[in-house]
Amino acid sequence: MGDIVDYLSTNSANVQFYAQSHFLLVLYAELIATVIAVVLALVLHTNNLTPPSWSKRIRAGTQETALLVSSALLTVPSLALFGLLQPTLGLGITPAIVGLTLYGIYPVLRNTVAGLSSVDPAVLEAARGIGMGPVRRMVRIQMPLAWPVVLSGIRVSVLIMISIAAVAAIISDLGFGKPLLDGLARLGGAGSFAQVVVGTLGPLVIAAGYEIAFLIVKRLTTPREIRV
Amino acid sequence: MMNRLVEPTTGRVILDGDDVTAVNADQLRRRIGYVIQQVGLFPHMSIGQNIGMVPAMLGWDRKRITARVDELLHLVGMEPSQYRDRYPRQLSGGQQQRVGVARALAADPPVMLMDEPFGAIDPITRERLQDEFLEVQRQVAKTICFVTHDLTEAVKLGDRIAIFRPGGRLAQYDTPDEILTHPADDFVAEFVGGGTAVRRLSLLDLARLQLDDVVVSTGREPAGNYPVLAVDDDERPQRWLHVAECSEPPPLVTIPLSGTVYDAVDAMLNARAPLVLVVDDDGHSRGALRWDALVGDLRARGAGA
Numbered sequence: 001m002g003d004i005v006d007y008l009s010t011n012s013a014n015v016q017f018y019a020q021s022h023f024l025l026v027l028y029a030e031l032i033a034t035v036i037a038v039v040l041a042l043v044l045h046t047n048n049l050t051p052p053s054w055s056k057r058i059r060a061g062t063q064e065t066a067l068l069v070s071s072a073l074l075t076v077p078s079l080a081l082f083g084l085l086q087p088t089l090g091l092g093i094t095p096a097i098v099g100l101t102l103y104g105i106y107p108v109l110r111n112t113v114a115g116l117s118s119v120d121p122a123v124l125e126a127a128r129g130i131g132m133g134p135v136r137r138m139v140r141i142q143m144p145l146a147w148p149v150v151l152s153g154i155r156v157s158v159l160i161m162i163s164i165a166a167v168a169a170i171i172s173d174l175g176f177g178k179p180l181l182d183g184l185a186r187l188g189g190a191g192s193f194a195q196v197v198v199g200t201l202g203p204l205v206i207a208a209g210y211e212i213a214f215l216i217v218k219r220l221t222t223p224r225e226i227r228v
Numbered sequence: 229m230m231n232r233l234v235e236p237t238t239g240r241v242i243l244d245g246d247d248v249t250a251v252n253a254d255q256l257r258r259r260i261g262y263v264i265q266q267v268g269l270f271p272h273m274s275i276g277q278n279i280g281m282v283p284a285m286l287g288w289d290r291k292r293i294t295a296r297v298d299e300l301l302h303l304v305g306m307e308p309s310q311y312r313d314r315y316p317r318q319l320s321g322g323q324q325q326r327v328g329v330a331r332a333l334a335a336d337p338p339v340m341l342m343d344e345p346f347g348a349i350d351p352i353t354r355e356r357l358q359d360e361f362l363e364v365q366r367q368v369a370k371t372i373c374f375v376t377h378d379l380t381e382a383v384k385l386g387d388r389i390a391i392f393r394p395g396g397r398l399a400q401y402d403t404p405d406e407i408l409t410h411p412a413d414d415f416v417a418e419f420v421g422g423g424t425a426v427r428r429l430s431l432l433d434l435a436r437l438q439l440d441d442v443v444v445s446t447g448r449e450p451a452g453n454y455p456v457l458a459v460d461d462d463e464r465p466q467r468w469l470h471v472a473e474c475s476e477p478p479p480l481v482t483i484p485l486s487g488t489v490y491d492a493v494d495a496m497l498n499a500r501a502p503l504v505l506v507v508d509d510d511g512h513s514r515g516a517l518r519w520d521a522l523v524g525d526l527r528a529r530g531a532g533a
Contacts, residue, residue: 126268
């Protein structure tokens with residue numbers, strides 16, 4: 001215990017950098033992943049991507065395929081993925097964000113598709129019947145109603161990213177993965193255990209910060225009547 | 229098909245002189261108030277926002293929308309201050325459908341399209357909504373295309389009924405009275421079913437009938453076959469003094485002039501009286517309706533007599 005306090009006091013600037021970079025890595029990657037996933041879900045849901053002349057099975061299939069591919073991405077071991085990204089993207093922040101983004105797409109995509117299709121068809125028919133165009137229907141009706149589900153997808157995605165971001169340190173030296181890997185590499189050495197503990201507990205603190213942020217965002221963005 | 233949620237494959241739908249397929253579908257729909265069975269209120273918006281949706285799309289300013297929302301809530305019998313800021317989930321099914329009707333009326337469309345609006349509502353509420361619907365229709369006077377599977381509802385609400393046979397072919401398009409009395413073919417006859425004579429009674433307004441004269445008592449003995457009525461100082465009916473063919477005067481039953489023959493028959497059967505007295509809004513006698521006349525030949529006012 002004393003070791004850890006020692007480590008924190010002597011390395012406070014470093015720890016602050018780890019925390020900041022961990023937080024921002026996840027934030028950037030999540031923003032990109034959310035944009036990709038929501039846009040993909042909208043395109044697949046409204047199904048303007050595949051020509052109507054295609055058979056219904058293939059059209060429905062594209063949605064399944066997108067979900068399948070993005071879920072397959074999740075199963076790639078994170079250590080391997082960052083290793084595989086290194087030759088093309090080099091070292092540093094770019095491959096770290098790209099890797100995290102790839103992991104983050106699936107939960108958001110899945111929840112967005114589920115959320116959009118869970119909207120009561122009667123509500124959408126009424127919206128169409130009173131003369132709301134497709135864009136207005138999506139923006140004013142369908143998306144707001146799907147939003148709580150989408151948001152919980154984003155939240156899951158963030159949690160996944162926080163844990164994987166620790167691994168991203170092997171190519172970027174960013175985040176709490178840095179002290180973790182350093183400590184593990186010289187386990188038994190002076191202060192190595194404290195490094196490992198900080199590298200393990202650090203992401204927990206980040207996760208707690210994000211959870212609080214999500215609670216606030218949820219309060220502010222979900223209409224009172226459809227809060228789940 | 230009328231508002232192009234389903235595109236016609238052949239034939240044309242002409243609305244206000246325009247072929248509906250020739251105009252922008254969204255513009256078209258804003259001119260047609262649309263009510264569906266499942267109501268489809270937007271659950272994340274307040275009642276006020278729901279009703280104000282079409283006016284907002286048409287670019288009305290906020291004040292005008294608020295005024296319109298309150299006006300419509302009044303029209304459908306809901307107190308604006310109490311309901312404007314509530315959400316659809318807080319309302320009962322019947323209230324939701326009233327809001328649905330208000331939403332469809334919001335931009336004062338010349339035409340309304342109602343697709344089984346009262347289908348999913350319990351019979352008691354449905355009947356009340358039908359009565360309110362007639363009242364609303366009396367005030368707004370719109371062309372309403374009302375889809376229903378319930379012939380009683382069609383007869384009650386419709387000025388003209390179009391009956392479609394399976395396959396979507398028009399079987400008969402006529403007034404409710406004609407449909408009940410002269411079904412065009414076997415299909416319509418079977419659809420209309422039995423009890424048409426009784427159903428027709430609710431189509432006959434007392435105000436349109438030639439009623440029997442009533443003699444108001446002046447203390448003299450009855451003249452001829454006219455029923456004799458005792459009245460108080462305000463000329464309000466008190467009781468029958470003498471009714472032909474009855475040794476004892478029957479109990480006095482009154483029916484407002486705004487009622488139908490159906491109401492009159494109901495009252496007669498309940499009171500076991502061979503005749504009812506029809507009264508106006510002030511409670512003054514306007515004439516009598518006798519059971520014999522019902523079974524015999526009812527005469528419309530101005531015709532025959």
